[in-house]
Amino acid sequence: MLSPKQLESLATLVDEKALRTDQESCLNYGRDWTRVHQPNPAAVVLPKSVEEVQAIVRWACAEQVALVPSGGRSGLSAGAVAANGELVLALDRLNEISDFDATDRTVRCGAGVVTAQLQEFAQAEGLFYPVDFASSGSSQIGGNIATNAGGIKVIRYGMTRDWVAGLKVVTGTGELLDLNRGLIKNNAGYDLRHLMIGSEGTLGIIVEATMRLEAEPAERAVMVLGTPDMASIMEVLRAFRDRVRLEAFEFFSEEALAKVVEHQDLTRPFATASHYYALLEFEKPDDVAEASAMECFEHCVDAGWVEDGVISQSLAQASALWRLREDISETISRWTPYKNDISTTVSRVPSLLTEVEGLVSDNYPDFEIIWFGHIGDGNVHLNILKPDAMPMEEFQTRCGSVSQGVFESVARHGGSISAEHGVGLLKKPYLGYSRSDSEINLMAQLKRVFDPAGIMNPGKILDA
Amino acid sequence: MLSPKQLESLATLVDEKALRTDQESCLNYGRDWTRVHQPNPAAVVLPKSVEEVQAIVRWACAEQVALVPSGGRSGLSAGAVAANGELVLALDRLNEISDFDATDRTVRCGAGVVTAQLQEFAQAEGLFYPVDFASSGSSQIGGNIATNAGGIKVIRYGMTRDWVAGLKVVTGTGELLDLNRGLIKNNAGYDLRHLMIGSEGTLGIIVEATMRLEAEPAERAVMVLGTPDMASIMEVLRAFRDRVRLEAFEFFSEEALAKVVEHQDLTRPFATASHYYALLEFEKPDDVAEASAMECFEHCVDAGWVEDGVISQSLAQASALWRLREDISETISRWTPYKNDISTTVSRVPSLLTEVEGLVSDNYPDFEIIWFGHIGDGNVHLNILKPDAMPMEEFQTRCGSVSQGVFESVARHGGSISAEHGVGLLKKPYLGYSRSDSEINLMAQLKRVFDPAGIMNPGKILDA
Numbered sequence: 001m002l003s004p005k006q007l008e009s010l011a012t013l014v015d016e017k018a019l020r021t022d023q024e025s026c027l028n029y030g031r032d033w034t035r036v037h038q039p040n041p042a043a044v045v046l047p048k049s050v051e052e053v054q055a056i057v058r059w060a061c062a063e064q065v066a067l068v069p070s071g072g073r074s075g076l077s078a079g080a081v082a083a084n085g086e087l088v089l090a091l092d093r094l095n096e097i098s099d100f101d102a103t104d105r106t107v108r109c110g111a112g113v114v115t116a117q118l119q120e121f122a123q124a125e126g127l128f129y130p131v132d133f134a135s136s137g138s139s140q141i142g143g144n145i146a147t148n149a150g151g152i153k154v155i156r157y158g159m160t161r162d163w164v165a166g167l168k169v170v171t172g173t174g175e176l177l178d179l180n181r182g183l184i185k186n187n188a189g190y191d192l193r194h195l196m197i198g199s200e201g202t203l204g205i206i207v208e209a210t211m212r213l214e215a216e217p218a219e220r221a222v223m224v225l226g227t228p229d230m231a232s233i234m235e236v237l238r239a240f241r242d243r244v245r246l247e248a249f250e251f252f253s254e255e256a257l258a259k260v261v262e263h264q265d266l267t268r269p270f271a272t273a274s275h276y277y278a279l280l281e282f283e284k285p286d287d288v289a290e291a292s293a294m295e296c297f298e299h300c301v302d303a304g305w306v307e308d309g310v311i312s313q314s315l316a317q318a319s320a321l322w323r324l325r326e327d328i329s330e331t332i333s334r335w336t337p338y339k340n341d342i343s344t345t346v347s348r349v350p351s352l353l354t355e356v357e358g359l360v361s362d363n364y365p366d367f368e369i370i371w372f373g374h375i376g377d378g379n380v381h382l383n384i385l386k387p388d389a390m391p392m393e394e395f396q397t398r399c400g401s402v403s404q405g406v407f408e409s410v411a412r413h414g415g416s417i418s419a420e421h422g423v424g425l426l427k428k429p430y431l432g433y434s435r436s437d438s439e440i441n442l443m444a445q446l447k448r449v450f451d452p453a454g455i456m457n458p459g460k461i462l463d464a
Numbered sequence: 465m466l467s468p469k470q471l472e473s474l475a476t477l478v479d480e481k482a483l484r485t486d487q488e489s490c491l492n493y494g495r496d497w498t499r500v501h502q503p504n505p506a507a508v509v510l511p512k513s514v515e516e517v518q519a520i521v522r523w524a525c526a527e528q529v530a531l532v533p534s535g536g537r538s539g540l541s542a543g544a545v546a547a548n549g550e551l552v553l554a555l556d557r558l559n560e561i562s563d564f565d566a567t568d569r570t571v572r573c574g575a576g577v578v579t580a581q582l583q584e585f586a587q588a589e590g591l592f593y594p595v596d597f598a599s600s601g602s603s604q605i606g607g608n609i610a611t612n613a614g615g616i617k618v619i620r621y622g623m624t625r626d627w628v629a630g631l632k633v634v635t636g637t638g639e640l641l642d643l644n645r646g647l648i649k650n651n652a653g654y655d656l657r658h659l660m661i662g663s664e665g666t667l668g669i670i671v672e673a674t675m676r677l678e679a680e681p682a683e684r685a686v687m688v689l690g691t692p693d694m695a696s697i698m699e700v701l702r703a704f705r706d707r708v709r710l711e712a713f714e715f716f717s718e719e720a721l722a723k724v725v726e727h728q729d730l731t732r733p734f735a736t737a738s739h740y741y742a743l744l745e746f747e748k749p750d751d752v753a754e755a756s757a758m759e760c761f762e763h764c765v766d767a768g769w770v771e772d773g774v775i776s777q778s779l780a781q782a783s784a785l786w787r788l789r790e791d792i793s794e795t796i797s798r799w800t801p802y803k804n805d806i807s808t809t810v811s812r813v814p815s816l817l818t819e820v821e822g823l824v825s826d827n828y829p830d831f832e833i834i835w836f837g838h839i840g841d842g843n844v845h846l847n848i849l850k851p852d853a854m855p856m857e858e859f860q861t862r863c864g865s866v867s868q869g870v871f872e873s874v875a876r877h878g879g880s881i882s883a884e885h886g887v888g889l890l891k892k893p894y895l896g897y898s899r900s901d902s903e904i905n906l907m908a909q910l911k912r913v914f915d916p917a918g919i920m921n922p923g924k925i926l927d928a
Contacts, residue, residue: 103702103811148651159649162626175902184841185623185807185883187612187662188891188898189925190907194658198651215706238567242679286752343649347567377648419649427652434652438639443654445913449906461653 001085002042006063010045010087013055018093020044029090030068030082032075033135034426041068041082048093050168050176050207056089057205058174061453068457069201071143072114074135076339077424079147079200079460086458091142094207097121105213106165106182111142111206118211127213130157134329142206148198150420152326155376156247157214159420160197166210167193171203172451182210195446200422201457203450218285220247222318223293225300225309226274230350232305233278237346237376239305243296244282244289249376251278256328256370263331266323272308278375279325281318328372335385336392337370338399342410343379343419355409356382364402366390379419382406407433423461431461465549466506470527474509474551477519482557484508493554494532494546496539497599498890505532505546512557514632514640514671520553521669522638525917532921533665535607536578538599540803541888543611543664543924550922555606558671561585569677570629570646575606575670582675591677594621598793606670612662614884616790619840620711621678623884624661630674631657635667636915646674659910664886665921667914682749684711686782687757689764689773690738694814696769697742701810701840703769707760708746708753713840715742720792720834727795730787736772742839743789745782792836799849800856801834802863806874807843807883819873820846828866830854843883846870871897887925895925 002010011019020026021043030039042065047053060067068082070090082088094110097118101107105127109118115129115136122129131144133151143149145167149160157163166182169192179193180186196203227233237249252260253276261268269277284290293311300306312318344352353371360369366387373380384402386395407417411433418427418434431440444462448454458464466474475483484490485507494503506529511517524531532546534554546552558574561582565571569591573582579593579600586593595608597615607613609631613624621627630646633656643657644650660667691697701713716724717740725732733741748754757775764770776782808816817835824833830851837844848866850859871881875897882891882898895904908926912918922928 101809101811103698104809106809148655150649150651154649161655171902171906177903177906178900179903181878182809183807183878183880183883184810185614185618185838185843186880186898187614187884187886188880188882189887189895189903190663190667190910191612191625191658191661192903192906194655194661197655197658199654203654234567288750343647345565345568345570345646346648347565374649379649414645414647416647416650416652418652419647420651422651423653431653434650436642438635439641439643439653439656442635442641442656442913446654446910449909449913 002065002087006065007043010056010059013059014045014047014052018046018048029070029088032073032078032080034076034078034081037078037081037083037425039082040085041088042085044088044090046090046093053089053170053205053207054174054176057170057172060087060455061173064453064455066455066458069146069205071111071140071146072135072138074139075143075147075424076341076421077418077426079422079424080143081425084459089205091140091207100125104182106210107213108208108210109141110208111140113141115139115141115144122213125213126216128216129211129213131160131163134326141209141211145197145206145209146199146201147422150374150379152248152250152374154374155249161194163212164193164197164209165212167196167206168208169196169204169206172453172456177204198422200424200460202447202461203456205456217247218283220281220318221284221290221293222279222281222312222321223297223309224269224321224324225278226270226272226307227276227278227305228307229275230353233276233375234346234350235303235305236278236300239296239300240280240282243292246280246282246376248281249278250325250373251276251375252325252328252372253370255368256372257324259370260324260327260331264323264327266320269310269321269324270308274307279321325372328370332370332383332385337383337385338395340382340403340406341379341419341421342382342406342415342417343377344410344413344415346376346378348413349375349378349380352409352413352415353380356406359405359409360384360402363405364398403430410434425460428461466529466551470529471507474523477523478509478511478516482510482512493534493552496537496542496544498540498542498545500890501542501545501547503546504549505552506549508552508554510554510557517553517634517669517671518638518640521634521636524551524919525637528917528919530919530922533610533669535575535604535610536599536602538603539607539611539888540805540885541882541890543886543888544607545889548923553669555604555671564589568646570674571677572672572674573605574672575604577605579603579605579608586677589677590680592680593627593675593677595624595627598790605673605675609661609670609673610663610665611886614838614843616712616714616838618838619713625658627676628657628661628673629676631660631670632672633660633668633670636917636920641668662886664888664924666911666925667920681711682747684745684782685748685754685757686743686745686776686785687761687773688733688785688788689742690734690736690771691740691742691769692771693739694817697740697839698810698814699767699769700742700764703760703764704744704746704757707756710744710746710840712745713742714789714837715740715839716789716792716836717834719832720836721788723834724788724791724795728787728791730784733774733785733788734772738771743785789836792834796834796847796849801847801849802859804846804867804870805843805883805885806846806870806879806881807841808874808877808879810840810842812877813839813842813844816873816877816879817844820870823869823873824848824866827869828862867894874898889924892925
């Protein structure tokens with residue numbers, strides 16, 4: 001915790017509203033969307049400029065005070081949790097959008113710019129910021145970059161990484177790095193920008209980014225298709241990918257659909273119940289594209305990969321179909337699910353799912369599993385629902401041992417224990433299933449290069 | 465140089481054909497496409513497996529022998545030159561293509577696979593490897609990744625970086641890192657893959673890569689358009705980019721065109737001579753796309769941005785138009801040009817070009833300048849032709865002082881002193897124009913993490 005003298009010296013670096021020690025601020029700024037750790041920051045500081053961030057970091061470096069950078073705090077791995085008396089450095093006030101350039105299609109964003117704010121800005125310029133996910137209304141660009149956020153359109157547009165043309169970062173010594181400056185081509189030495197992306201605040205604090213924007217896609221249509229098994233979903237993916245421009249290719253299980261329909265007052269997409277459903281969105285610039293999609297649908301039905309299906313005829317219908325997928329997370333939250341965010345290559349997903357399903361049903365037959373995810377990217381979310389009768393502690397313990405088995409299977413499939421949620425505190429014990437000892441050792445050494453005092457989000461990803 | 469005892473112990477690690485000390489091998493494997501440094505390697509070793517690469521690196525680490533990794537040696541910055549008695553480790557024999565997966569659209573390539581070999585493999589599978597440049601017939605995938613090679617289709621497909629789904633690298637201690645394993649989504653810790661890409665063999669030796677392939681584009685058409693000035697080219701880029709799917713957007717100057725037409729027995733694209741020409745290629749899936757391009761052309765003529773133009777009506781015509789751009793480099797090679805490979809953001813290119821042209825014509829009126837490059841990416845190649853009467857040494861010295869001025873202008877434009885050629889030995893003195901002292905210092909520290917013995921391509925990018 002901070003001494004009164006430390007608080008006093010910190011206060012001289014910022015304006016009077018910027019330093020907060022009240023309980024509510026500490027609770028609010030000390031946690032993310034995970035609710036596993038008890039928030040316990042020493043204080044919260046809200047700098048209003050890059051220079052103030054640098055001053056705070058230099059101060060923290062001299063005082064050996066641990067910093068936790070904080071964005072929209074919608075993370076799911078406790079990467080932004082301050083549970084050990086750290087000083088939370090929140091980027092909320094660096095929220096300016098500036099320097100839009102129509103030729104380069106880039107725009108400068110303070111780290112605290114909210115994702116939806118950038119999406120709306122792009123739209124007003126007739127352009128498009130395509131990285132999108134459930135927390136777009138609260139997540140911030142700096143946090144998105146620090147966690148390399150993914151979401152529902154990765155199959156077409158990639159991860160946040162792919163939209164960062166320039167990055168300003170304050171390292172653990174308070175130095176400001178101005179990386180890549182919006183260039184498309186720049187082979188002048190190591191690309192530190194990419195090293196910073198996804199480093200979860202452990203190498204430096206992202207203070208500003210130059211983000212790329214894209215032309216708006218044409219009109220889109222949404223299809224939901226019922227399939228008998230995962231292998232069929234893979235065939236459907238291959239068939240559609242070759243004939244239409246996919247914007248999204250998601251999946252969910254019958255169990256997921258049943259829960260959503262029951263609790264969100266939605267109707268099933270069609271009468272037939274299938275084991276799995278694919279939701280796909282594609283660009284429909286003209287009638288040819290739609291005809292092509294319908295032809296492909298018929299081909300999939302003939303081949304036995306699709307049992308039934310529906311296509312949106314309006315924006316309202318498209319939104320309604322998307323809700324079947326997007327409302328799953330909220331729907332199942334009442335069962336306080338144990339969430340995993342695993343990936344492998346797309347081709348190995350069916351095998352991974354079969355293995356994990358077998359593992360859970362053999363060893364934990366009393367657990368209900370809800371599968372959904374970004375199947376077009378090889379990324380699935382495994383949600384285990386807590387049986388109502390089971391005490392939370394027992395559930396967490398048993399899920400912990402499920403995780404071991406799941407991650408062993410992920411490792412056998414060459415996969416990732418965290419496809420898009422990052423490592424933070426929650427996935428740290430399992431990092432060895434996706435990264436070798438050599439890699440973890442190298443990462444720790446890299447951290448010391450950028451953060452010799454060990455003050456940048458210590459204990460996240462790697463042991464402090 | 466290596467002692468007889470060292471050569472003897474090295475020989476035990478590989479088969480008998482693998483170690484070469486003859487003059488021809490040393491000359492051939494000791495240089496790249498630059499001809500500035502005198503090649504002088506101690507020996508050349510050609511391992512046939514990843515295990516042999518590891519054994520050689522461990523041996524070099526113990527013996528303190530500097531290694532220069534070697535691919536197709538078509539580099540233009542002397543990144544693969546061995547001028548100081550190094551051991552050249554050539555990847556030629558790691559040239560297997562394997563594990564193609566049609567669902568993932570990925571394929572495993574040994575570092576020594578030649579670019580054209582991968583392009584042909586993709587084509588045979590009905591797919592496409594889109595990174596393309598003049599040296600595709602000799603450059604190797606490992607070298608492409610080590611230098612993050614760009615080329616003529618970056619505007620649509622990005623750099624080599626964007627096609628690397630997995631990377632195996634042997635670090636300076638002989639450890640093998642298996643990075644990302646072909647995953648689309650993987651946020652489990654720092655992305656060391658991206659750090660390795662473009663590090664020019666100074667952090668590790670790339671031994672294998674999992675490369676992404678893409679659906680083949682539809683039929684394409686090529687246009688060449690004459691424009692009065694650079695500002696007009698930018699307007700043309702914006703106009704076309706919004707209406708067609710650009711595969712390439714290149715430019716060259718009238719001086720470049722005149723040289724190519726004169727020396728390659730080609731005809732001018734049309735009678736009108738313009739200051740600059742844009743060459744653009746776009747996908748033409750149907751008549752709508754072509755009509756759209758023609759409409760855009762007329763709009764550009766009406767606006768005064770285009771003075772004349774031509775569109776290909778056949779593959780043969782498309783190839784002939786491409787030669788106007790692609791043959792420039794070879795054509796001007798007889799004037800032993802001093803080459804720069806600079807970039808800025810696309811929007812700042814006209815200003816950078818004006819500044820650099822003014823600088824050269826004011827201070828060096830006797831020099832002839834040939835401009836061409838990848839204008840859609842903000843990357844231009846400045847070629848200064850040696851006046852026939854000027855001795856080589858005087859020309860090099862004077863060009864060196866031109867470079868200072870050019871790079872000062874690049875720095876003022878926030879640009880890069882090496883857009884796609886890398887740093888190697890040739891650009892090392894100028895790195896400070898694109899990277900801050902902090903960044904260069906951090907890079908040196910990163911090198912020590914991966915290469916504590918300082919044996920990995922020492923002296924390239926950074927001082928050894």
